[in-house]
Amino acid sequence: MSVLVYAEHDNAALNKATLSVIAAAKEIGGDITVLVAGKGCGAVAEEAAKAEGVAKVLCADNDAYEHQLAENIGELVAEVGADYGHILAAATTTGKNFAPRTAALLDVAQISEISDVVDADTFKRPIYAGNAIATVKCADAKKVITVRPTSFDPVAAEGGSAAVESLDVVKNSELSSFVGEELAKSDRPELASAEIVISGGRGMGNGDNFEILYKVADKLGAAVGASRAAVDAGFVPNDMQVGQTGKIVAPNLYMAVGISGAIQHLAGMKDSKVIVAINKDEEAPIFQVADYGLVADLFEAVPELDSKL
Amino acid sequence: MKVLVPIKRVIDYNVKVRVKADNSGVDLANVKMAMNPFCEIAVEEAVRLKEKGVVSEIVAVSIGPKAAQEQLRTAMALGADRSILVETDEEVQPLGIAKALKAIVDDEKPDLVILGKQAIDDDNNQTGQMLAALAGMPQGTFASEVDVADGKVKVTREIDGGLQTVELKLPAVVTTDLRLNEPRYASLPNIMKAKKKPLDNKTPADLGVDLTPRVTIEKVENPPERQAGIIVGSVDELVEKLKNEAKVI
Numbered sequence: 001m002s003v004l005v006y007a008e009h010d011n012a013a014l015n016k017a018t019l020s021v022i023a024a025a026k027e028i029g030g031d032i033t034v035l036v037a038g039k040g041c042g043a044v045a046e047e048a049a050k051a052e053g054v055a056k057v058l059c060a061d062n063d064a065y066e067h068q069l070a071e072n073i074g075e076l077v078a079e080v081g082a083d084y085g086h087i088l089a090a091a092t093t094t095g096k097n098f099a100p101r102t103a104a105l106l107d108v109a110q111i112s113e114i115s116d117v118v119d120a121d122t123f124k125r126p127i128y129a130g131n132a133i134a135t136v137k138c139a140d141a142k143k144v145i146t147v148r149p150t151s152f153d154p155v156a157a158e159g160g161s162a163a164v165e166s167l168d169v170v171k172n173s174e175l176s177s178f179v180g181e182e183l184a185k186s187d188r189p190e191l192a193s194a195e196i197v198i199s200g201g202r203g204m205g206n207g208d209n210f211e212i213l214y215k216v217a218d219k220l221g222a223a224v225g226a227s228r229a230a231v232d233a234g235f236v237p238n239d240m241q242v243g244q245t246g247k248i249v250a251p252n253l254y255m256a257v258g259i260s261g262a263i264q265h266l267a268g269m270k271d272s273k274v275i276v277a278i279n280k281d282e283e284a285p286i287f288q289v290a291d292y293g294l295v296a297d298l299f300e301a302v303p304e305l306d307s308k309l
Numbered sequence: 310m311k312v313l314v315p316i317k318r319v320i321d322y323n324v325k326v327r328v329k330a331d332n333s334g335v336d337l338a339n340v341k342m343a344m345n346p347f348c349e350i351a352v353e354e355a356v357r358l359k360e361k362g363v364v365s366e367i368v369a370v371s372i373g374p375k376a377a378q379e380q381l382r383t384a385m386a387l388g389a390d391r392s393i394l395v396e397t398d399e400e401v402q403p404l405g406i407a408k409a410l411k412a413i414v415d416d417e418k419p420d421l422v423i424l425g426k427q428a429i430d431d432d433n434n435q436t437g438q439m440l441a442a443l444a445g446m447p448q449g450t451f452a453s454e455v456d457v458a459d460g461k462v463k464v465t466r467e468i469d470g471g472l473q474t475v476e477l478k479l480p481a482v483v484t485t486d487l488r489l490n491e492p493r494y495a496s497l498p499n500i501m502k503a504k505k506k507p508l509d510n511k512t513p514a515d516l517g518v519d520l521t522p523r524v525t526i527e528k529v530e531n532p533p534e535r536q537a538g539i540i541v542g543s544v545d546e547l548v549e550k551l552k553n554e555a556k557v558i
Contacts, residue, residue: 109524139523276551309548
């Protein structure tokens, strides 16, 4: 059997999450085809063709796919996916949006956010906000799966030389249309793929105080995140939220500043390689998962840290 | 216009989840159950649309055990006009739920279906999208703002890099994200009134749908435990450990 991987991108560059999905596809086994759907996305297809382990790239370049509308992408993937045993997408807001649609059109189950491949029919996935891990087996002939990117080490971005075929399939439901988007602009790395993440919680007090985290982040080349408490308090926008209801991250270094460590937050970062916690409350649950804890007032400790890096 | 709000009975948000010793699942015996939090947001949004005069009727529906009547009564106490329970004691998975909801949609012909983006038990995040596909409707998932006008609904969606706004032709499916609204509490008079609102009982056979699960749960385990590390005494010690011991900066 063969595996179809749906590429995540912004029409200009391939999102690194796709390299992790390809890694999951390799564990399942079989030839890997990557489907790139977008508008003016030829460069993305060329990039996907260089990824390790990719046998073929299909490029569907059409206005209908520019904004990844689920109605159009869901139908395209259902049609293209008819020839494959497994259809994989990243468990990002794009993948989660269209993959269940594709599965329903194919009358098969969808398996969400797998964190491990046991065999071609059996997978592990977190349930109950990461408080339990289920091993699930799917009886359907075709499997539609979303993959938690941080659970799989990405394949090499270079070295492959797959052929790129253009795909002349246009699905345009005209039921939905794109109105606009507001994307957070930042020179810092993307939260989900950064090597270092520094996050602030309710202890930050207000949004302006996040400035001290930005300073440290810029010295370390880190992304800045936040706990749900900080988002709910209006300190920072929701797209900075790390946790079960926000982004799942697993960087080499995660620094939790003024974060108590609610289970909801831990679910989003506990797979990080090294965890540092800075909190003045020595009883805070975050210290139970931290490799290095510092019991201190963050407004003294963070500027001091900044000066010593 | 009519809104359909599918809801799910799940373990209460505040209950600590315990994996059963035989790894067959999560222990739900004598555990407090409640309406899934994202479903509460869906009910609230429907009620606000009714208060604005956009919506004339709200129908709540649940697929699950007889006890899910409690959550339907809660939905009616919050403002739903009537409800439907598709009763089954079997495990039902998202595709089955979506098929049952499709049958209800065919019957009720709502202009809008508003439901939670995911349930906090299985964390699947599939039902709304699957229903939309089966019913041939457009979808606005992970909504943080919903605006209905002129036979269309404009939905602002929480996406990874920020916000995206799409416009959908009605009938459409909207799934709720956390920031869409803050659900109200049901008042005592409304809880009393809800007891008299109509609750229609159906079975999967009445709907003519096959709810057989496609995925079997082989095992449920505790996640790997992370060991607590050390408490450092100063920022200097922290920087030294990160540089020389962990080698991450």
